Amino acid sequence: MHNALSVSLLEPYLWVRVDLNTHDRGKMAILRRYGNHVVALDFVHADKKTFKFIRQFCSSLQSLSMVFDSDSSWINYDYLEKFFRSMSTLNTLQIRFDAFQFSPAMFWSLCQLPNLISLTMDVFYMQPYGSKHYHPDIYMTILDCCPNLQELEVRGLFLEPADTAQFYHKNSFPQWIKKTFRPRRENPPSNTQEAMAPSRHSRSWSAGASIRHLGQKSERIAHSRSASEADTMIPATFASPSSHMGGYSIRKLDLRSPQMDDNVFCKLASRCTSLEELTLDGVWVRISAESWQTLSTQCLRLRSLTVRNSGAVHYLPSIQTLMALYLRLESVTMMSLEFNRDPDLSTLAAKTLALERQTRVVHPLKHIHLSGSILKPLKVLLDVVTQSSTIESLSVGFTLNAVRRLDNETNAPYDLSKRWLCQDTLSHLDLTSVSFTDKAVFSQFFGHVQRLTHLRSLWISVSHIREAWAITALNRGGLIGTRHSPSSSSGQGGSSPYNLPSASTPSLGVFSGRSNGSGNIHTSFFCFPALETLRIGMACYLNKKWFEMPVVFEEVVYMIEATPLLKRLELKHMSESGVIKRLSAEYPKISFT
Incomplete structure (x- = not known):
């Protein structure tokens, strides 16, 4: 009964x-x-019945995700405005709407949400023919009605380039009916200023106003017929952003539109003068060097830049150039890009020193995350750790099939003798897709990693564990190729379904003696005394020449015993069923995912 009461209360x-x-x-x-x-x-x-239900029973709603499709076709502007006015507690809104059914002016009603700070707009066309493809300026007028908006994510055709925003004709009576009577059904205001005016709340739609509105619609239809089919003029009914209007309050901008040209990007970004975080996603990313320069003069507060899934890189500046353009830049992320050549960070220290002399302050760049067709991630990673004294989070890896051959790249040796300047700052390191062909390089590199006093989060691959285990077995006098679990004396050992890599060279890394819980002392190659989060994944190797075997229970135990302060362990591609359940029982203080 006590349990039933608890469930009832919760x-x-x-x-x-x-x-x-x-x-x-x-x-x-x-x-x-x-x-x-x-x-x-x-x-x-979105339909009237659902709206009524939400208004009646959901008085504390803060986040809402809505879809406007054919089922929403009879919702007019006044009804939508009334609904949003009753949802004043909303601070996060996601709207996906069919532009065949709704014009962007319908969503000037967002001005009724005074606490809206996060908005996602996703535009699609269920019937592209016979519908109006609106100019990007029309969609941007929605933002004029959200003065307190701080986070914006755009998808679909929200910022479609003007050259593809065409008016398609379809000679059918139903389509003529839709085009003629749609403004009367939607009943939008004439511009954003009218939408935001207090008098709009009690505005009535008189017969005279209906006639004038239909007259304006007829004039626009006549004008469109006299123009070519590729005409992209903005309808007179919808006011485009005027030059006298101020900038947006947007601090976080995430652009995921599949098509967007340079001019559209600059037009939007130039009004985001408070922008701090910018994310560009999609194959359309072709921003010119001049646009990056213009953006740097408009967005002086930019702290984070993320470019991902954009295919081949054309105009993307180097990290050193981005540092010079954006003096407050703290984080640079370039994910899944097809680099023409590996990013060159060999001049990072010289650029940082030059900027420090120029501005008399240390550049705040702390996070660098690079992935894509990087053929030598270890070289790039070593350039960063040996030249940056401010780096806190670092990830360099190969995540795509390279479009260029490794044989054509210059074969520069790795210099492992340099001092790591990030000794006291680096807290997160991702080595998942970094491979080591030389065991001496592996030992020396991880010797540096284990001396990082502030390292709290580490991502490694299964091959790293097996190489370290092989070195541990060699130094303990064990048989290479045979499983030696650190906890085998506790009854947790097992036979290996595969042979471990051989370790033919002496270890140059850091060793430590630790107790395994059964009272026995063993020497382990890996030892991360300050690590709190560990992720074990599988590397993506070049051209898929070979694959890693999934991680098994004994390997996980080996890593747990090498990290005495571990709080969270993320496991990918487990090969044994029930492994996480078994680990949770053995180590209840560690969170497994």
């Missing part, structure tokens, strides 16, 4: 976030009972 708080589907009436019943506890609703199909 039940309302189990429905803080609800994924609402169109035909899920069971969840509607849950909202009717616990709606006042719900703070987030996902995948809500």
Whole structure:
């Protein structure tokens, strides 16, 4: 009975976030009972019945994800404005709408959300023919109605280039009906200023206003017929952003539109004068060097830049150039890019010193994450750790099939004798896709890693563990190729389904003697005394020449005993069933995922 009472008391708080589907009436019943506890609703199909239900039962809603499609076709602007006015507690909103059914002016009603700080807009066309492809300026007017917006993510056709924003004709009576009576159904204001005016809340739609509005629509249709099909003029009904309007308050901008040209990007970014975090995602990223220069004069507060999944790199500046353009830049992330050549960071120290002399302050760059067709990630990584004294987080890896051959690259030897300047700053290091062909290089490199006094998070691959285990077995006088579990005396050992790599060279790394819980002392190659988070993954090797065997239980135990302060362990590609459950029972103080 006590347990039943506890469940009854906690039940309302189990429905803080609800994924609402169109035909899920069971969840509607849950909202009717616990709606006042719900703070987030996902995948809500916008229709009048659902709106009424949300207004009635979800008074504490803070996050809302909505889809406007054919089922939402009879929602007009006044109704949408009334709904948003009743949702004043919303601070996060995601809207996905069909531009065949709705014009962007419908969402000038977002001005009724005074606490909105995070917005995601996703535009799609269910029927591209016979619909209006709006100019990017029309979509950007939505932002004029969100003066307090701090985070913006755009997807789909939200910022489609003007040369593809065409007006498609389809000679059919139903399409003519839609084009003619759509403004009357939607009933939007004439511009953003009218939408944000207080009088708009009680605005009535008179017959005279309807006639004038339809007259304007007729004039626009006549004008469009006289123009070519590729005409991209902005309709007079919708006001584009004017030059006298100030900048947005957006601090975090995430652009995921599949198509966007340089001019559209500059137009949006130039109004984000408070921008601190910029993310560019998609194959459309072709920003010119001049645009990067212009952006640096407009966005003086930029702290984080992320470019990902953009394919071949054309105009992306080097990290040294980005440091000079953005003096507050703290983080640079370039993910899954097809580099023409490996990023050259051999002049990082010289550039940092030059900027320090120029500005009289140390450049704040702390995080560097590079991935893609990098053929020599170890070389790039060594350049950073031996030249930067401020780096805190570092990741360099190969994640794509290289479009160039490794044989054509210059074969420069690794200089492992240099001092690591990040000895007291580096706290996160990702080595998952860094491979070692020379065992002496492996030993020397990890000898440096184990001397990092502030290293709290480490990502490694299974091959690193097996190489260290082989070196440990060699120094203990064990048989190479035979499994030697550090906890075998405790009954946790097992036979290996494969042979470990041989270790033919003496270890040059750091060794430590530790007790394994059964009272026996063993010498382990790996020892990370300050590490709190460990991730064991599988490397992506060049051209898929060979693959790693998945990690097994004994290897995980080996790493746990090498990290006495471990709190979190992330395991990828486990080969044994129930491994995480078994590890959780053996080490209850460690979180396994």
